[in-house]
Amino acid sequence: MTTARLPLFPLNSVLFPGLVLPLNVFEERYRAMMRELLKTDDSQPRRFAVVAIRDGHEVAPSAPGMPDPTGLPERGPAAGFGADPIAAFHSVGCVADAATIREREDGSFEVLATGTTRVRLLSVTADGPYLTAELEEIPEETGDGAGALAEGVLRAFRAYQKRLAGARERTLSTPPELPDEPSVVSYLVAAAAVLDTPAKQRLLEASDVAARLRDELELLRSETAVIRHLPSVPAVDLTRAPTSLN
Structure with a gap:
């Protein structure tokens, strides 16, 4: 297996391969990380690892990149994550490649x-x-029946989107283009x-693509089914999720 040591950026959300992650970085340890990444030549990837913080663990101030005035005054790379930081994180994460790092006037x-x-x-x-981690790459296996499962998941996802948007009696005039x-x-x-987050983390950790799709279909x-029986559902803009399609 391929291993590497990369800067570690803990979040209270899950990043998936192929998805875009916008970050507002305010806290000093993560500012230092970005300053170091900027030293990498433009022709090379500026990589860091994103891991989700386990439920029940103290979130460090501005762990998602945003300042938290109620956070602990603790300082240092492991602030808020305890004496053994690895225990505060889920064991599977995702490497991120920073295409854009722009420093503001306030640093x-x-x-x-x-x-x-x-x-x-x-x-x-x-x-x-800042924290760094030794990481082992996880190979992407397809699994059996992934193609047929993907078709079923796309149909189920379109129905799910319509329910979230409150489109109970009408159909979408122009269905969004989705990959296959x-x-x-x-x-x-x-x-x-x-x-x-636990459900998303389980999907990230799936043994192969087919297993992930089976879980998603369920x-x-x-x-x-739950949304269908609710009296009303407000419209939800999925593009406002922490990660969005690249």
């Missing part, structure tokens, strides 16, 4: 990154201005569906 950063590859955390180190490659479908649906059918 904060506007970052636009794209998820690329799933990785497993092997160790976390706090011996610099099973792996892309699996990650797009995982990112766009309104699910909690989740979409279940969620659509």
Whole structure:
């Protein structure tokens, strides 16, 4: 397996391969990370790893990149994550490639990154201005029946979108264009569906594309059935999710 050591950016959300991640970076440890990434030549990827914070663990101030005035006054690369930071994070994350890192006048950063590859955390180190992690790349296996499952997931996803938008009696005049490659479908649906972090993390960790699609099909059918029986559902703009289609 391929291993690498990269800067670690913990979030309270899940990043998937192929999806775009916009970040507003205010906290000093992550500013330091971005300053270091800017030293990388433009011709090379500016990579860091995104991991989701486990439920029940203290979130460090501005862990998602935003300032938190109620956060603990703790300082340092592992602030808010305890004596053993790796225990605060889910074990599978995603490498992000920062296509744009723009420094503002106040020293904060506007970052636009794209998820690329799933990785497993092997160790976390706090011996610099920000956390770094040794990571093992997770190969992407297709699994059996992924093509047919992707078709079923797309049908279920369209029905789910209509329910979320409150379109109970009418059909969409122009259905949105969606991909048909099973792996892309699996990650797009995982990112766009309104699910909690543990459910999204389970989808990220799926053993192969077919397994992820099977799980999504079950989740979409279940969620659509629940929404159908609600008295009213406000319109939801899926493009406002933390990650969006590249």
